[in-house]
Amino acid sequence: MLRAMVFHNFVHFEDKHLLNFREGNGATYFIGASSTGKTAVLELIRRCMCSTLNSSLTNRFNEEEHGYVFCQFARDGTEKNVILGIIVEGEGNKQSMEEIEGGGEENKSELLPGGGKEDDMRNDDTSEDVEEDSEKKDERKERKGDVKFHKIVIYHSSDGILRIRSTLFFHRKEKNIDSSQDVEVGDDIGLHIDKIEEQLFKDKSDANEFVKKVLKAIKKEQPNKVSYDHHQNMWDQISEQFVGILSMRGPGTFQWTKSNTILEENKEYNYNAASEQAEVITKLLDADEVDKDKEREIFNALTYPDVFEFRKVSEGKIVVEKSGGRVFPLLKTSLGIVEAKQFALLISHKAFRTICLEEPERGMHPQMIERMKTILHRECDRKTVIVVTHSPAFIDSVSIERSYLFTRKKQVSSRSVCGVNNIKRTQFGKLMKVSEIEELKKIFFATKVLLVEGMSDKIVIQAIFGHILENCTDKEKMKNINSYQIIVLDGCLRIKPIQDLCKDINLPFAAVLDRDTCIEVDGRGCVDAIHKKYYKYTEEQPINIFLGEPFKTLSDKLQKEENLFIWKDGDIEDFLLSERDKRDKILEILDLGDKKSKPRKEMKRSIKDKLKIGISQEQSSKLGEHLNEYEEVSRLCEFLSK
Incomplete structure (x- = not known):
């Protein structure tokens, strides 16, 4: 399951940010105003964890600089962690060919784990040489205007050797993505995995130095053009334990009364389409990987005192039966009940160890949200669950300890620079009652x-x-x-x-x-004291006299320097x-x-x-x-x- 992540120079985030998911039970909450990067961070997690590629590359804040994201995962049944990441090369940081190719044959053995030979390395983990025809080779060449990025996996193999393996990709100007070769960089970076984790996932560490070392080692190794099956297998294993639910962003998310699709002749089509679109429910409703007893317990706790039963009927269509015997199609089920069912299925899934949920409370009654918060605290001891929410109902004296606040730090031209803070490290953690x-x-x-x-x-x-x-x-x-x-x-x-x-x-x-915030008046109605920071008060005078020009001077100063009106x-x-x-x-x-x-x-x-x-x-x-x-x-x- 996900334990930590670090990222730099992506989307709204100019600086390095470290998020830790290790401490205690309960979900981790991403909160803050709209358009502050919460969903963007979920997308970075997804791109790190999923073995499949997107059709596009996440934008960098500054295209001249490297962008990176690394996620640290705890593997089931072992104390060893796995680190998955993506490094996007900056346009202004490309190394010269002499720097990339420097070192010659004498450096080859240093790049292999333990100083081993290249042939030994290729035999490990069933790796094999890649044979390519001339057309395939051309597809894998860098072209002018391409953005180069690397998917990285760092782990200990079964023989205890540190593996750092990378696949190079090209994001073409046409917006499609082509892959190139896999490489292994091994010990050339000169760090044990514990040191790598310390350099990446400590507050004051310099992850940029690690990124530069890895890029330099990758570029030296690229001529080898070797492929490592275990690299992909490791990524697949992590990917199988991850699920993310993102908000719908396509057209047709909501019904409206002007639509022709709500006419009587389209009724059956709409009922079937609703079931098809509820893919989480249709895929997991009868899945063996779901703990049925736990799922029922969670769902019934959310919907109490009502009881709902979801079931599949002909051709995969889903219907819902409410206590009392009334049966209706999924399309007629309230959004809050559908979200509750989806939530229960995901949380009770046996394989999912990292779950990212964006606004799972949509359409829910406030009492259901309170219950969901309790369930998240109780059921997350063996899972990492991240919830993006705009609902204050999730935040209390317990959950606030595990919440990250997303904010706009400054404006650069027409772009917002965003930041992330662990709330318990802000001033709020010090003054909160x-x-x-x-x-x-x-x-x-x-x-x-x-x-x-x-x-x-x-x-x-x-x-x-x-x-x-x-x-x-x-x-x-x-x-x-x-x-x-x-x-x-x-x-x-x-x-x-x-x-x-x-x-x-x-x-x-x-x-x-x-007014008494800054001005004290004695029993005689005279100004007794004024906060020295704001006004130099030298002579005693009745308050009604002071409220003329002297008060205007004080008021203007308070408004200008402290954003304070009295x-x-x-x-x-x-x-x-x-x-x-x-x-x-x-x-x-x-x-x-x-x-x-x-x-x-x-x-x-x-x-x-x-x-x-x-x-x-x-x-x-x-x-x-x-x-x-x-x-x-x-x-x-x-x-x-x-």
């Missing part, structure tokens, strides 16, 4: 966040946002406002670590906090009561009309209590419309638009 996970985990699925102190702040700001989105004609302003995910901090003391987390994972953020009048309740001529309307909207004549302190307390229990959608709409007239709202919107 179990009680806060439900709110804070939203950060990992956001493209931009707005941090607020409490739920009352969130309710009021949501009302403001709602009015803007319903009435604003400025498309850019609407787009900007709509991109914010509001996160409740539960007090201003959390702002610094959350800001650090956002910086750590390259997530754009802004914060809206109470309410001018105090906290969120002070803001709502800040304009006397609009105060009564606020109280009416919140059903607090009887508090109009009460002291300001009591009004404030009543508003606080009301917001704590929440307001209706109608109240939110009215509140947003009314607050749109406030000067402070204009200042807030200007801040958020920057």
Whole structure:
């Protein structure tokens, strides 16, 4: 099963990234905003593990440099690992023919494991010379514009000798792929497999040096043109233990009411087509490799209290029977139930040791997702299961320890540079409390966040946002406002670590906090202290005087340097009561009309209590419309638009 992977210079990933799948039970989760490379990493795993070739090559971030991916696998019944990988040669790093051919005959024995002779090596593992006709030879020659890449396998053979074997391929300009010869490079790189693993799968190791050594050794050996059957056999063994389920990306994924295919005369065709397309279910439903008892247990746990039975009828068509005796075709079965059946079959398959699932929760009820999370934690002790998800439901105090966060690090021209972080190594791992996970985990699925102190702040700001989105004609302003995910901090003391987390994972953020975050006022109503980092305060003055030009200077500095907005009048309740001529309307909207004549302190307390229990959608709409007239709202919107 897959234990670790390392990759560099592929798709969105400019730098080296190391992912470890060894620690503890449970699935590993890939989370993050859309288009941050989660599926691309699954595709790299698949290309490493599968013995068959794709019709195209995964794009490199920088075509001038080498790209590589290596996956480390634990083999059943042995302590020895196998490393499978792909190296794509960079256009700007091609070695000269003199460098490739340098060394002559005296170097030949150094390239063979243990310094053995070439004939001995060819006899090992039933390898044989390849005889090619002239037409075949021409197909295997490098042409101008080709991209050269190598599929690598590193392992210990039965006699204990380290084998490093490679097959060269050419990605042609016509986008097809041709294979060339197999080679063995052996001990020329001068490393034991333990050292190779250390160089590839340690955080601070330099995998580039290993890649350069392997490429140099491969190029020296290419004239031998030997073929090794065991190379392919090893790849096949690993491939048989791997399965990946990727999201459907072709046309016709969803039905729509305008389609002619839903007419009555096409009904039988659609029923049969649905069964054909559900290939995971049709192939595994009656397969001997599936543990039937375990599969039934998992599936029934997901769908409880309902019971569904999938079975094949004439010509491979699948029907589903629900408890109570009702039978219906697969096409009429809800997506969540189909996904649950597919999931149960894959997890209970006896041969699959590495399983990659992309959004397996599609169409599922939230309660089913919670159950799936529990099953993944329980059933993954002897499997490596990787789940790509956009569902926060999978993330809790247990699974977050095994989650990788994918983020956009920076923009290069029109391209995003993405990165991957193990969440427990980010600032989140340091500040996380179990009680806060439900709110804070939203950060990992956001493209931009707005941090607020409490739920009352969130309710009021949501009302403001709602009015803007319903009435604003400025498309850019609407787009900007709509991109914010509001996160409740539960007090201003959390702002610094959350800001650090956002910086750590390259997530754009802004914060809206109470005035006392930076300004302290004494019992006389005078400014007592101001955070020295933001403002040099030298003389005592009443707060109402300070809220003129001095406050503007401080506010501008906070917004520019810290992405921080502070309410001018105090906290969120002070803001709502800040304009006397609009105060009564606020109280009416919140059903607090009887508090109009009460002291300001009591009004404030009543508003606080009301917001704590929440307001209706109608109240939110009215509140947003009314607050749109406030000067402070204009200042807030200007801040958020920057």
